[in-house]
Amino acid sequence: MSEEKKSLNFIEQIIEEDLANNGYKKEELKFRFPPEPNGYLHIGHASSINLNFGLGLKYNAPVNLRFDDTNPIKEEQEFVDSIKKDVEWLGFKWAKECYASDYFQQLYDWAVALIKNGDAYVDSQTSEEIATQKGTPTKHGTESPYRNRSVEENLSLFEAMKNGETPEGAHVLRAKIDMTSSNMLMRDPIMYRTLHTAHHRTNNDWKIYPMYDWAHGESDFVESISHSFCTLEFLPHRELYNWFVNKVSTPEDFQPKQREFARRNLSHTIVSKRKLAQLVEKGFVESWDDPRMPTISGLRRRGYTPASIRNFAESIGVGKRENIIDMSHLEFCAREDLNKTAQRVMGVLDPVKLVITNYDKEEEWLEAENNPEDETAGTRQIPFSKEIYIEREDFKESANRKFFRLTLGKEVRLKNAYIIKGEDVVKDEDGNILEIHCTYDPLSKSGSGTEESKRKVKGTLHWVSIKHALKADVRLYDRLFTVEAPDADKEKDYLEFVNPNSLTTITGYVEPSLQTSKELDSFQFQRIGYFCVDKTSTKDKLVFNRTVTLKDSWAKKNN
């Protein structure tokens, strides 16, 4: 085995550099994945999860799962639960389950210290006044008239805020930094606001809640996180992050370090919690775990496997530039994994009846391979009889030799069964095909080893015995949006690009072995695609979701 030299991404390079030249010890490495519990995780988060937990695996370092729960208005326990489920399902283990709310008291104590040092003050203006004074990116801000209140006054006001003695919106605690900074976040950012709202974990203990910037870096500091990775839009926050950490630590303390990477965008969909929530609320999809959603739960229900999502995240890497990853790459990852693991079965989605006129037996059971890619997968028995369904598009009365399927007068193989020959076709008065009549070669049985069975025929069709077949609801999914970047249009709202045909439900016929299939089982319907058993599926009413079609170079060439 030659040692494959894999190049490092820029995040790994930062860590290697810290290890080699900045005095970091390997044992000091520690990461975290910090979701806000205000929605479901999506494919973009999968990248971040893979990055942080992947780093943990690579450096054998702990990774905390930390909920950034500083805004009680938006956050709920339901989301905490779904996030934990999704991270676990993806196959990762966190070292500690943490909450920013665990540090509310510590944060409060530090805030009091900042006030005492003259680094923070209570502002009693309206949010509009504060916003106006903040200036714009191109214009300096101006100082608040409350900026130089005495320490005593600040302390008593802050105490009153904490005790809920002041109304919401009356006061905020601000850091005293620099209203002329070119970085707007440094223009006396708000550290606390008054909110008389119950929190999903601290209930009514607190009447004031810390803002993101004040809570995040300090949480990293408390947990001794070495590297705090976030997306690029937080880059300007870095200066504030460092300012706050410096205020509560000494130079000897181990300081967490924030670095930023570009969030990943997927073509033909959106990765924004707010917009995904709208799709649910406005009924464009049924739920957060609708198989069309790019949420982890949606992808799971669609049939994506943890490995396929991890491979996807790993293969697209991390970078710092704007990007739109093509959906075909995600689909490739699904096929790649499912090809090795999904059991092959036969199902007919658009049936046409085929009668084998010279077949006299009542029925017979044939052996079928479960997965040619996996020798340990074994075989199963499938029923065959005189009347079967085949795919409507697999028959043409006559066609050129490019058509490898059934035509009149030509032979074709029925997968795992016999070679048949098209003889006749029965139509209604409108010319629609009602039945196809064929004859079969009794000596051509698959696997029998006879000369006849080894005969070369131009095509192989999948089929299902009519009297044994199970009816099933099959949901065919297409891209959720008709354009590559639905939220990139400055004129049009992304909702205008929702694909009206993203879901088609049909009734298909599948082989009886599927009777015992369970939720989340994945199958390859041979020659069609990968399908996953939906959570609504029952023994009496099977429901399958199409994960992705098989690659089809013939169909592609023909359209």
Place this chain on the structure above:
RNA sequence: UGGCCUAUGGUGUAACUGGCAACACGUCUGUUUUUGGUACAGAAGAGUCUAGGUUCGAGCCCUAGUGGGCCAACCA
């Protein structure tokens, strides 16, 4: 009227300063095949946003320009 980030085939990432810019997806050929799948073999496709500069030598460094992105929530 500012600050910061960014710019490599269609897409996403690589490239120790110096052999004709690599890998994956996608596209196209062909071989095998009881899945027009898989596997295998191969091809096309960028000369690294532009202009200068440093250097014997630059995709990598510097400067300017241009394009894209981010920053004015008591959101994260």
